[in-house]
Amino acid sequence: MKPRVEQILEDLEQATGLEHLQIAVEALRDHYRVDHVVYHWVSSSGEQYGCGTYSPEWAQRYQEQEYLRTDPVILGCFQRFHPVDWKMLDWTSRAARTFQTDALKYGVGNQGFSVPIRGPNGQFALFTVNHNCDDATWERFTEMHRRSIILVAHFCNQKALEFEPGRKPEPAQPLSPREVDAITLIAMGHSRAQVADALSISEHTLRVYIESARFKLGAANTTHAVARAISRGLIVV
Amino acid sequence: MKPRVEQILEDLEQATGLEHLQIAVEALRDHYRVDHVVYHWVSSSGEQYGCGTYSPEWAQRYQEQEYLRTDPVILGCFQRFHPVDWKMLDWTSRAARTFQTDALKYGVGNQGFSVPIRGPNGQFALFTVNHNCDDATWERFTEMHRRSIILVAHFCNQKALEFEPGRKPEPAQPLSPREVDAITLIAMGHSRAQVADALSISEHTLRVYIESARFKLGAANTTHAVARAISRGLIVV
DNA sequence: TATCAACTCCCCCAAAATAGCGAGGGCAGT
């Protein structure tokens, strides 16, 4: 007999639309016997998509309160490579705690395990399994299912991207080497004069690079360009 | 009886140094019965680390020729989310084909399957299984082992990072909610006037936030502060 | 050979950001 997860993955393999992802997360919730399973995707351009078993009220609340910018799970996973237990995250800030109490009120469990997944242009997805139980129970659960959750996370992400229409808008126009140099040094806090000096070019030439990078990145100003370049992984600071 | 991969993963779990990674890739090669298994890591600052079963001659050649900038596997995976069969890559450019013929001469197989893995600050790792066989055989192989390879790739990466010295995450001093708002909107490309308007505060108050954020982040100017805030995952753009 | 992308340099001027002084009220922890 085939394990349940295998079956879910195979069904997902056949999926033809985002609605199947919703079916999959629900099936996964039942399989893992947890309160919630959620897939959440954020592109560098700000678009996002989520599907999961949280109540519509919580989803709406999340949107309204712009919890995306507060949520310690998002912020914490954003800095990590690897799957993380929610207990490992930083819940000490005030914003985090108000978020936490609010979440609990809306039926979000106290335990969670989230898998961050990153794409080539700063796309960022999060696959979360959430439950309400004590630490020991959760420890046993994660120990047992961690590996399958990681796999499932990647499959969900793969499928979500296949169906996502916003996949082609700007096919990651790369920056030229000089543009990368310029934007990188600017991002490190130097002024145009300093950067021009460091690169041994005239300040005007430097400006041309910054402008062309800004154009390629669809940025309104230098700061915006730096933000986008970092988000998309085009430069490293 | 435990599957071989499980055993390898468990051994890797106990690993205490990079040498265990080398042992693991060799064990994986034997398990999968393929010609090569390679793990390769590139940081944004240009450092890189690799371990695998390619011949030392090929590794040296790769370095000397700076194939990192030519290798269609690297270039292709850099733009993708998901594991990819080498056949899916673009081998049409002249540089790619010279690379290919050169690789074959050094014992690299014609078939390959690579898993890209990305980190929060532009870190990029590649886990590759390589073999010499016909398309049908390879098709069957990837079909059978794809999932376990993905898992193994992530475990190898996790371990590699644990042993990597340059991994001290700065104790990011958190920003206040208003500072987060301010820096976020600035990072989105708005001018101070626009942001002040959006937050319904005077432009001067906004400036205070930006300055205090800049101070907390140890940034020389606004752009630098935005760059740091994004790199440290304090804001989401 | 033609074309295109990248790289380099120059002018001027308006707009925006930064630096330097301030000030006061609210809220939480000690």
Added chain:
DNA sequence: ACTGCCCTCGCTATTTTGGGGGAGTTGATA
């Protein structure tokens, strides 16, 4: 009650950026 942090507001002068022109050299690719 005190201390520290967060939020809010004002002014002036200087520095830095941004937008508008234009022009010439490479090197790779078609």
